[in-house]
Amino acid sequence: MPQDLLRVSVDIVIFKIIENQLCVLVVKRATAPFIGQRCLPWWFIKENETIDDAAKRVLFKETWLWVSYVNQLWVFARVDRDPRRRAVWIWMYAVVDYEVRLSAWNTQAATQFCAVSAIPHLAFDHHDIFLKAYDKLKSDFSHWDIAQYFLPKYFTLWQLQLIYEIIWWVIYDKRNFRKLIASKLPIKKTSKKEFDVPHRPGWLYKF
Amino acid sequence: MPQDLLRVSVDIVIFKIIENQLCVLVVKRATAPFIGQRCLPWWFIKENETIDDAAKRVLFKETWLWVSYVNQLWVFARVDRDPRRRAVWIWMYAVVDYEVRLSAWNTQAATQFCAVSAIPHLAFDHHDIFLKAYDKLKSDFSHWDIAQYFLPKYFTLWQLQLIYEIIWWVIYDKRNFRKLIASKLPIKKTSKKEFDVPHRPGWLYKF
DNA sequence: TTAATAGTGTCTGTTAGACACTATTGT
DNA sequence: ACAATAGTGTCTAACAGACACTATTAA
Numbered sequence: 001m002p003q004d005l006l007r008v009s010v011d012i013v014i015f016k017i018i019e020n021q022l023c024v025l026v027v028k029r030a031t032a033p034f035i036g037q038r039c040l041p042w043w044f045i046k047e048n049e050t051i052d053d054a055a056k057r058v059l060f061k062e063t064w065l066w067v068s069y070v071n072q073l074w075v076f077a078r079v080d081r082d083p084r085r086r087a088v089w090i091w092m093y094a095v096v097d098y099e100v101r102l103s104a105w106n107t108q109a110a111t112q113f114c115a116v117s118a119i120p121h122l123a124f125d126h127h128d129i130f131l132k133a134y135d136k137l138k139s140d141f142s143h144w145d146i147a148q149y150f151l152p153k154y155f156t157l158w159q160l161q162l163i164y165e166i167i168w169w170v171i172y173d174k175r176n177f178r179k180l181i182a183s184k185l186p187i188k189k190t191s192k193k194e195f196d197v198p199h200r201p202g203w204l205y206k207f
Numbered sequence: 208m209p210q211d212l213l214r215v216s217v218d219i220v221i222f223k224i225i226e227n228q229l230c231v232l233v234v235k236r237a238t239a240p241f242i243g244q245r246c247l248p249w250w251f252i253k254e255n256e257t258i259d260d261a262a263k264r265v266l267f268k269e270t271w272l273w274v275s276y277v278n279q280l281w282v283f284a285r286v287d288r289d290p291r292r293r294a295v296w297i298w299m300y301a302v303v304d305y306e307v308r309l310s311a312w313n314t315q316a317a318t319q320f321c322a323v324s325a326i327p328h329l330a331f332d333h334h335d336i337f338l339k340a341y342d343k344l345k346s347d348f349s350h351w352d353i354a355q356y357f358l359p360k361y362f363t364l365w366q367l368q369l370i371y372e373i374i375w376w377v378i379y380d381k382r383n384f385r386k387l388i389a390s391k392l393p394i395k396k397t398s399k400k401e402f403d404v405p406h407r408p409g410w411l412y413k414f
Numbered sequence: 415t416t417a418a419t420a421g422t423g424t425c426t427g428t429t430a431g432a433c434a435c436t437a438t439t440g441t
Numbered sequence: 442a443c444a445a446t447a448g449t450g451t452c453t454a455a456c457a458g459a460c461a462c463t464a465t466t467a468a
Contacts, residue, residue: 004214004251004252004253005212005213005214006212006213006214006215006252007211007212007213008213008215008284008294008295044211045211045213045284045295046211049284050283050284051282051283051284054284072281072282074279075258075279075282075297076257076258077215077252077256077257077258077261087215088215088252088295090282156420157420157421158419158420173458173459173460174420174421174422175421175422175423175459175460176457176458176459178421178422179457180457193466197418197419197466197467198417198418198419198466198467198468199417199418199419199420199465199466199467200418200419200420200421200464200465200466200467201419201420201465201466201467202419202420202421203420203421363447364447364448365446365447380431380432380433381447381448381449382432382433382448382449382450383430383431383432385448385449386430387430404439404440404445404446405439405440405441405444405445405446406438406439406440406444406445406446406447407437407438407439407440407445407446407447407448408438408439408440408446408447409446409447409448410447410448
């Protein structure tokens with residue numbers, strides 16, 4: 001039985017909502033190939049490392065981001081779109097929540113979030129990955145409660161509704177939305193209210 | 208950037224419906240570890256081979272089966288449940304249609320289909336894979352028309368209904384089922400009818 | 415008091431599910 | 442004629458979607 005040794009890489013699409021827009025993390029390449037172009041964060045995986053852990057560790061080291069959710073998109077073997085001929089690669093996507101601050105890493109122009117409506121040309125086949133990740137994110141939203149990973153621990157129903165409206169690019173009726181999520185999502189009303197708002201404060205909820 | 212070389216393997220759950228039962232292909236191991244135990248078919252992938260193609264090629268070579276549908280389940284890196292310490296492995300599932308004959312390979316007791324209700328203990332972590340594949344198969348049925356891969360090219364509505372009843376383990380009302388699939392599945396009535404049946408023959412349909 | 419958003423209920427159209435009889439073929 | 446399965450329509454209950462007003466807070 002053949003036991004070829006292969007290089008395995010991970011490419012990741014990291015989503016975050018900034019100023020009511022869905023954004024994706026892109027990196028400016030400092031080395032060949034495609035030097036100077038934008039692409040998604042990626043790396044080769046080492047032995048003795050699970051994929052999810054590697055994703056979180058590498059992302060923290062390189063971008064100072066701690067992702068709250070990681071999932072797989074797809075795996076490929078040997079489709080020669082990459083000049084370095086990576087043998088096997090894994091596409092993933094991740095979500096970063098509201099509370100992560102855009103501090104140190106943000107001053108490096110090399111790494112920045114970019115609104116999905118204005119994604120630049122991406123090197124490698126990264127545009128395909130982005131599209132697949134975006135589809136997957138939208139479909140996962142309907143089956144499963146990923147919204148929580150975009151939100152802070154305590155949030156108002158309006159914030160929750162906004163997440164859905166941003167991801168799916170639709171407008172909901174407030175009453176219908178609340179009926180819907182009451183029957184679908186395991187969220188609890190807390191005894192706290194939002195503050196520092198110039199209007200009647202809403203109740204805070206948590207998952 | 209680390210560029211460790213890893214062995215990549217594929218484990219696959221192959222589904223087929225035999226005598227109105229959902230079955231999975233299991234193999235009896237001839238070599239250590241777990242010699243004599245049953246497990247799922249698996250192999251290491253070689254460079255210059257896409258995963259889907261490798262799956263079809265290897266399965267044909269080893270079991271004489273030509274699968275009509277292949278999909279991915281999950282990818283893992285380094286979880287040391289395997290005595291040989293495979294580094295990265297890919298879980299997949301596949302479907303074999305009605306018309307594939309159980310010929311040559313079936314005489315080898317080493318390779319056989321086993322009803323999902325009577326799966327024996329499987330070596331490695333293959334029982335987990337089987338369970339995940341079964342879940343995925345059921346959920347894919349609701350989103351997407353995989354039923355066609357279980358069926359011959361021309362089929363009656365009753366055969367189609369049976370597939371759904373077997374996979375989901377439910378009973379449908381014939382009229383409601385037909386209304387449902389008429390609105391969901393792109394199937395066409397042909398001008399042919401089934402034959403060699405001791406009752407009124409049904410119309411044949413195709414996808 | 416005003417500006418701004420929170421919070422709440424009803425009605426209606428569509429969809430999913432229960433249910434029974436006639437039609438056609440082989441023997 | 443009989444055995445066996447194909448094929449077909451209606452009624453009802455549940456759910457999804459449209460829709461407008463009162464409540465509470467900060468300034």
